[in-house]
Amino acid sequence: MDAKTLKTIxxxxxxxxxxxxxxxxxxxxDVYETVCSFLNRFGGDLFMGVLDDGxxxxxxxxxxxxxxxxxxxxISNPAFLTPTVYLVPEILKYRGKTIIHVHVPPSAEVHSYKRVIYDRVDDADVKVTATAQIAQMYIRKQEIFTERKIYPYVQAEDLRLDLLPRLRRMAENNSGQNHPWNGMTDEELLRSAHLYGKDRMTGQQGFNLAAVMLLGKDDLIMDVVPAYVTDALLKRENVDRYDDREIIKTNLVESYERLMEFGRKHLPDKFFLEGDQRKSLRSIITREMIAxxxxxxxxxxxxxxxFVIERECMYVENANRATQTAVITLDNLEPNPKNPIIASFFRNIGYADQLGSGVRNLFKYSRYYSGREPEFVEGDIFRILVPLGGETEEIGSTTQSTTQSTTQSTTQSATQSTTRSDQWEQIKAVMAVIRQNPEFSQRQVAEQLGLNPNTVKYYFRKLQEQGQLKRMGSSRKGKWILEE
Incomplete structure (x- = not known):
């Protein structure tokens, strides 16, 4: 590792x-706690002889x-680190001073130091004691797709086979031609979709978790994954609780339809033309998020x-088998299949497209819908946030309908102007708090101003993109600097 690289770090x-x-x-x-947390997360680089501020x-x-x-x-002593590891520390010189660098790769196992499991969260080493958190760590380490887990005692009568005729028609309509499913029996379709298979390690045969989730009857799903639920919430007026709520515990096919209906019920659908075809921005965006x-x-x-709809944004959150912790953009997008069997089934019936296309569609159409870009955050919890409101962009061949009345246009223009004015006032208030308290976190700024944390996060990102705001030091002990 050369001096230039060290300086940047x-x-x-x-x-x-x-x-x-x-x-x-x-x-x-605390050095060994960090080694343990790096092993349990995505790996990392440890530098000894350096203060927290660099x-x-x-x-x-x-x-x-x-x-x-x-x-x-x-680290070779099982009384301290379990399982033990082999690492090679490197003694380096930097500006005349001696430091030790240790690169810690991610491990395929879950490690503990002095019988305590540590995980890496942002730039901190955190003790993990909750059973659910420990279980999530083991899930992250698995090299298999859990959707393939075989349930040998699940029978065909436990599945919603009554859905198959409709799913065949959906697949045919989606393909635009005679789909192979049409010529198959129910059993052949389930095998073709890889919902019935064989575990090559144990020899067990039967329906897998993907079959249970896609087509299982409600009581079967509750028996196999009792914690499964998707909570749809509207939180515009009563933000401490909710204005409307739907708790969904059924199969994925009908869950998709009920979540789409929840979006149609509570989200506006702006007039939008792409070429000479009218498209529903609401349907495109909610389809990608829900799928x-x-x-x-x-x-x-x-x-x-x-699936939460708020006044200024909507978002989805779900448990994730993370391969990294990062904000996903079009530049660093690397599609990573989590449940390829379920994904393939959704593509066949037209509920999803090819892997990675959803991210690109959301970046494209979110700009038309709200004038702003979505956010994708990869971690143990995967999150997609799409802003609502604001000024939409007029890009390419997209135009407002010429049949709209002058009154409607005037009202829309005034609304957009007010939105821009309100945003600018909020940005100025955020900048004022930063000047007075440069060590504040984004959440502290949001709390002081009484704003939605996601809105404040968006303002911080825009100020940084425009070169008006910089971060010095670590996320724990650093501070914000405004360029006047």
Whole structure:
């Protein structure tokens, strides 16, 4: 690792994959806690001889070799780290000072230090004690798709086979030609869709979790995944509770339809032309959000999935088998199938498109719907947020209908102007709080101003994109700097 790379790391500060330790009096327990949390998450780089803010103090050069030996001895001792690991610390020189760098790769196992499991959350090492959290860590480490789990005692009569005629018609309409399902018996269709299979490790045969979730009767689903639920909430007026709510515990086919109906009930649908065809922006956006949360959910988790419509945004959340913690953009999009059997079934009946197309569609059509981009956050909880309100963009061949009356146009223009004015006042208020309290987190700013945290997060991101706001130091001990 060269000096330029080190300089960049120290300037950026601590992250989910970077940790600094002073180690002024030798290696202490918190170093091994970080090693444990890196192993349990996505790996990372540990630097000894560096303060939390990235200042390099260094360690005594004569002590470096002994520190490395002690470190290797400790991580190889099952009384301390379980399971043990083999890591190679590197003694480096940076601006005349000695530091130790350890690269920790992600592990395929769940590790504990002194019988305590640690996980990496943002730039902190967190003790994990709750059974559900520990279970989620094991799910993340699995190299199999849990949708393939075989349930040998599930029978055909436990499934909603009455849905198959309609699903055949949907598949044919979606393909635009005679679909293979039309010439199959029910049993052949289920096998063709990989809903009935064989576990090549145990030899068990039967219906799998994908079959249970897609076509299972409600009592079967509750027996197999008792925590399964999708909570649809409208929170415009009564934000502390809800204005409308639907708790959905049925199969994924009908869950999709009920969630789409919830969106139609509570969301406006702006007039939109693409070329010479009218399209429903509401249907496009809710389809992608709802299909994503149903297709890519980790169904063995107890986390309750949500579809929430608020005044300024709507979002979905679901348990996820994360491969990274990141904000997903079009530039770093790497489609990663979580439940390929369920995804394929949804594509056949027209509820979803090819992997990755949903993200691109949401980025494209969200701009038309609200004038702003959606947010995708990958982690143990996967989240898609789409802004609501604001000014829509007029891009390409998209135009407002010429049949709209002058009164409607005037009213719409005034509404958009008011929205822009309100936003600017809120942004100025956010900037004022930052000037007075540069160490405040985004959530603290939101609480002080009484604004939605997602709205404040959006304002922070826009200020950073425009070069008006910068972050110095780590997320815990850093501060915000406004460029006047």
């Amino acid at each position: 120290f300037e950026i500060g601590e992250t989910i994959a970077v940790e600094f330790k002073r180690c002024g009096n030798g290696i202490e327990n 200042t390099v103090l260094g360690i005594p050069e004569r002590a470096a070799s002994d520190m490395v030996k002690n470190f290797i001895s400790s 994503n949360t149903l297709i890519h959910r980790e169904y063995t988790s107890t986390y309750q999935a949500k």
